[in-house]
Amino acid sequence: MSDVGEHAFIDLAGITKRYAGVTALDGVDFTVQPGEAVCLAGENGSGKSTLIKIISGVEKLTEGRIRIGGKDRPVLNPRISAAAGVMVIFQDFSLFPNLSVYENIAFATQLSAHRRLYERDKAREIAREALDRIGVKIDLDVRVESLPVAHKQLVAICRALASQAKLIIMDEPTTALTEKEVRRLLGIIRRLKEDGVAVIFVSHKLAEVLEVSEKVVVLRNGKKVAEGPASEFDTQSLAYHMTGREMPETPPSAVPAGAKTLMRVDNLAKQGSFADINFELNAGEVLGITGLLGSGRTSLAKALFGLVAPDRGSIQVDGRDVATGDPIAACYAGIGYVPEDRLTEGLFLSQSIVRNVAIGRLDKHSGSGGFLKASAMIEEAAGWLKRLKVKAPDIDAPVQSLSGGNQQRVVLARWLSRAPRVLILNGPSVGVDVGSKADIHSIIRDLSAEGIGVIVISDDLPELLATSHRILVMRDGRVTDEVAGNSVTEEELAHRLAS
Amino acid sequence: MTVQGQKMSFTRSPEFRLLIIACAVFVFMSLLSPDRFLSGQNLTSMAFQFPEFAILALAMTITMMTGGIDLSVVGVANLSAVVAALILTQLAGPEMATGPSLIWLGFAVAAALCIGAAAGLVNGSLVAFFGLPPILATLGSGLVFTGLAIAMTGGSAVMGFPATVAWIGNESLLGVPVPLILFGLLALGLHLLLTKTAFGLRVTMYGANPLAALYAAVNINRVLLKVYVIAGMLASSAGLVIMSRANSAKADYGSSYLLLAVLIAVLGGVNPYGGYGRVIGVVLAVLSMQFLSSGLNMLQVSNFARELIWGVLLIFVMVINSNAIGRGFFARAKPTKSS
Numbered sequence: 001m002s003d004v005g006e007h008a009f010i011d012l013a014g015i016t017k018r019y020a021g022v023t024a025l026d027g028v029d030f031t032v033q034p035g036e037a038v039c040l041a042g043e044n045g046s047g048k049s050t051l052i053k054i055i056s057g058v059e060k061l062t063e064g065r066i067r068i069g070g071k072d073r074p075v076l077n078p079r080i081s082a083a084a085g086v087m088v089i090f091q092d093f094s095l096f097p098n099l100s101v102y103e104n105i106a107f108a109t110q111l112s113a114h115r116r117l118y119e120r121d122k123a124r125e126i127a128r129e130a131l132d133r134i135g136v137k138i139d140l141d142v143r144v145e146s147l148p149v150a151h152k153q154l155v156a157i158c159r160a161l162a163s164q165a166k167l168i169i170m171d172e173p174t175t176a177l178t179e180k181e182v183r184r185l186l187g188i189i190r191r192l193k194e195d196g197v198a199v200i201f202v203s204h205k206l207a208e209v210l211e212v213s214e215k216v217v218v219l220r221n222g223k224k225v226a227e228g229p230a231s232e233f234d235t236q237s238l239a240y241h242m243t244g245r246e247m248p249e250t251p252p253s254a255v256p257a258g259a260k261t262l263m264r265v266d267n268l269a270k271q272g273s274f275a276d277i278n279f280e281l282n283a284g285e286v287l288g289i290t291g292l293l294g295s296g297r298t299s300l301a302k303a304l305f306g307l308v309a310p311d312r313g314s315i316q317v318d319g320r321d322v323a324t325g326d327p328i329a330a331c332y333a334g335i336g337y338v339p340e341d342r343l344t345e346g347l348f349l350s351q352s353i354v355r356n357v358a359i360g361r362l363d364k365h366s367g368s369g370g371f372l373k374a375s376a377m378i379e380e381a382a383g384w385l386k387r388l389k390v391k392a393p394d395i396d397a398p399v400q401s402l403s404g405g406n407q408q409r410v411v412l413a414r415w416l417s418r419a420p421r422v423l424i425l426n427g428p429s430v431g432v433d434v435g436s437k438a439d440i441h442s443i444i445r446d447l448s449a450e451g452i453g454v455i456v457i458s459d460d461l462p463e464l465l466a467t468s469h470r471i472l473v474m475r476d477g478r479v480t481d482e483v484a485g486n487s488v489t490e491e492e493l494a495h496r497l498a499s
Numbered sequence: 500m501t502v503q504g505q506k507m508s509f510t511r512s513p514e515f516r517l518l519i520i521a522c523a524v525f526v527f528m529s530l531l532s533p534d535r536f537l538s539g540q541n542l543t544s545m546a547f548q549f550p551e552f553a554i555l556a557l558a559m560t561i562t563m564m565t566g567g568i569d570l571s572v573v574g575v576a577n578l579s580a581v582v583a584a585l586i587l588t589q590l591a592g593p594e595m596a597t598g599p600s601l602i603w604l605g606f607a608v609a610a611a612l613c614i615g616a617a618a619g620l621v622n623g624s625l626v627a628f629f630g631l632p633p634i635l636a637t638l639g640s641g642l643v644f645t646g647l648a649i650a651m652t653g654g655s656a657v658m659g660f661p662a663t664v665a666w667i668g669n670e671s672l673l674g675v676p677v678p679l680i681l682f683g684l685l686a687l688g689l690h691l692l693l694t695k696t697a698f699g700l701r702v703t704m705y706g707a708n709p710l711a712a713l714y715a716a717v718n719i720n721r722v723l724l725k726v727y728v729i730a731g732m733l734a735s736s737a738g739l740v741i742m743s744r745a746n747s748a749k750a751d752y753g754s755s756y757l758l759l760a761v762l763i764a765v766l767g768g769v770n771p772y773g774g775y776g777r778v779i780g781v782v783l784a785v786l787s788m789q790f791l792s793s794g795l796n797m798l799q800v801s802n803f804a805r806e807l808i809w810g811v812l813l814i815f816v817m818v819i820n821s822n823a824i825g826r827g828f829f830a831r832a833k834p835t836k837s838s
């Protein structure tokens with residue numbers, strides 16, 4: 001072990017990190033050799049982001065030892081880490097959209113050179129060298145915002161290389177890429193490895209990058225649960241280690257024949273987001289909508305609930321037109337929406353759990369003069385919290401004290417108490433633990449059994465397959481494919497998504 | 500079980516801290532100058548003085564609950580007072596008998612409240628429909644309201660009211676000053692509105708997270724319009740009290756009250772980022788400020804020094820609050836994800 005550690009570029013031993021009582025990482029050992037590609041796998045909340053933050057110096061560890069580039073680093077901050085050659089490429093790439101390609105690539109290098117004057121020619125030269133290293137041609141003077149996603153990623157890689165990166169950490173590198181773009185990325189990774197640059201892929205979908213990786217490390221609930229050569233892992237074994245259970249979830253039972261149409265969407269379009277969206281949703285049906293990042297799935301979800309005003313097209317519920325671009329009209333038509341980002345869009349974090357549910361039912365419980373019938377309102381909210389098995393010792397406690405899975409159930413309870421006809425769930429299990437995820441899926445199945453139409457929008461393919469009767473695949477704002485949930489495997493669906 | 504926001508025992512609440520502060524300031528001032536501060540005359544004069552800016556602080560409170568602010572309160576108060584004063588001088592006049600003058604007073608009060616509501620509608624529209632930051636929208640509209648008042652009066656004071664007008668600001672009912680009764684009723688009303696009604700809960704929730712309110716299908720535009728209309732009407736009530744006490748109306752009365760109203764709301768524990776605020780806290784803050792102000796008066800501290808003290812106090816209180824409940828604030832400003 002120590003022998004390996006001698007030459008390792010990154011050598012972490014017994015890393016433990018606690019946040020206010022929550023153990024995010026628990027005694028994790030982790031090494032990366034120069035020129036090695038490592039897959040760091042784990043579900044949301046498994047601690048992989050925390051591990052990356054520790055390596056890049058953003059978070060301080062509670063216990064453990066860090067060696068980077070053969071030196072002990074008792075004190076680590078982002079500057080020291082970057083100077084040692086650790087570069088992180090976040091999912092959003094953190095580029096300056098209004099600057100040109102070469103300015104973005106050379107920016108950090110020029111800053112760290114501590115020259116007072118900006119040298120344009122030098123900057124272009126740095127950028128060209130970096131692009132040559134990965135064998136890619138991109139116009140140096142184009143503004144970054146006008147580039148496609150895959151090119152933005154390449155610019156980010158070049159920026160890291162220009163700063164003498166010895167280790168590039170890539171967060172969810174393939175979520176926005178088509179299959180062809182993924183193959184090009186893999187080619188570039190191979191070149192980098194030959195150059196002695198190490199790579200860490202952080203993702204919950206790693207099948208694509210397994211082939212260029214030497215090693216796989218799987219985290220679950222802050223502990224390292226598996227480590228080994230990449231050749232010993234496949235999609236199934238990764239899923240097993242990440243979730244801790246063999247889990248073909250029960251697929252949904254068939255929609256009853258002759259179910260009537262609940263929702264009808266005709267020719268919905270919004271310039272720059274989505275176009276020609278047509279579908280029907282039957283009572284008791286679960287419709288999955290998926291697509292890569294930027295495929296328009298979230299804009300569509302928001303448009304269905306009136307948060308985005310479409311340019312044209314119509315939405316009907318129960319045969320009646322719903323005014324578009326107005327969430328209140330959508331809500332009164334019986335549409336509910338559980339947003340993607342619980343923390344900023346879904347919850348009133350500082351407010352009590354019971355209030356977070358009751359906000360959906362104020363009209364029902366306000367009597368004469370707008371005065372609330374508080375006890376009835378609280379009783380109803382508490383009833384829903386109980387039905388959805390929210391584990392809360394005290395429903396007057398702020399909702400931020402709950403875990404991700406319970407928080408998601410609070411948002412669900414708010415909508416279910418309104419007895420919606422159609423419930424739209426955008427990323428229903430993002431950031432919730434494995435157990436809660438299965439529970440949320442079973443709630444979705446129960447809802448459809450009660451005759452509610454459910455739309456699940458997600459990029460989590462196993463989730464869609466476990467819940468949906470039908471799946472719409474979106475690309476570049478259009479529905480490109482429609483498949484029956486029980487007729488495809490995950491691989492086929494992934495292929496249709498990214499081909 | 501209650502619907503009262505954050506759960507905490509009373510002794511740990513910000514309101515309890517304020518109670519201690521109010522008592523401490525009172526005792527301190529009493530010790531400094533027992534015969535003057537504790538005299539019946541001083542206590543009565545305090546009870547007549549504070550309601551006007553206390554009512555402005557109530558207006559500030561409800562807008563701050565949404566994470567906004569209303570810097571036009573003094574402008575609205577003066578514009579309403581000027582309109583009421585013009586009605587009372589042009590149509591009633593000082594010679595009028597009590598009976599008919601009461602009718603004109605009622606009419607003037609109604610007109611003032613309408614002006615307040617209209618001004619609030621303007622502010623609310625700027626914030627809700629045009630999405631302007633409340634601090635800038637109301638800074639601008641406040642200047643417009645003041646400008647209108649100047650245009651109507653030529654900048655000079657309007658005076659010569661029927662004798663009944665003075666009643667609002669200067670008489671006592673069963674030994675309690677009328678302005679104080681007015682403030683008590685408005686504070687109680689606002690308290691009930693914020694804690695017992697659906698509207699109040701929407702205001703609090705909107706303040707806690709406007710985006711989540713939108714996603715929860717709360718009609719946020721209607722909430723904002725109502726909030727600024729209520730603030731405008733409270734401001735015009737304060738304007739009427741000022742008018743009655745001064746027995747005149749002028750476009751630039753009470754200019755020092757703006758900072759004071761903001762200070763009281765913040766001192767009263769209202770979260771300037773929205774989502775938390777209790778009327779009882781504001782009432783206690785009003786008392787503390789009045790004790791302090793009277794005390795400084797008796798110690799013959801100059802008016803300029805007093806403004807300086809208010810400014811320092813405002814910043815000091817906000818710094819203290821940001822440490823005490825800071826985590827809550829920053830968690831909302833930039834949610835930290837732990838994974």
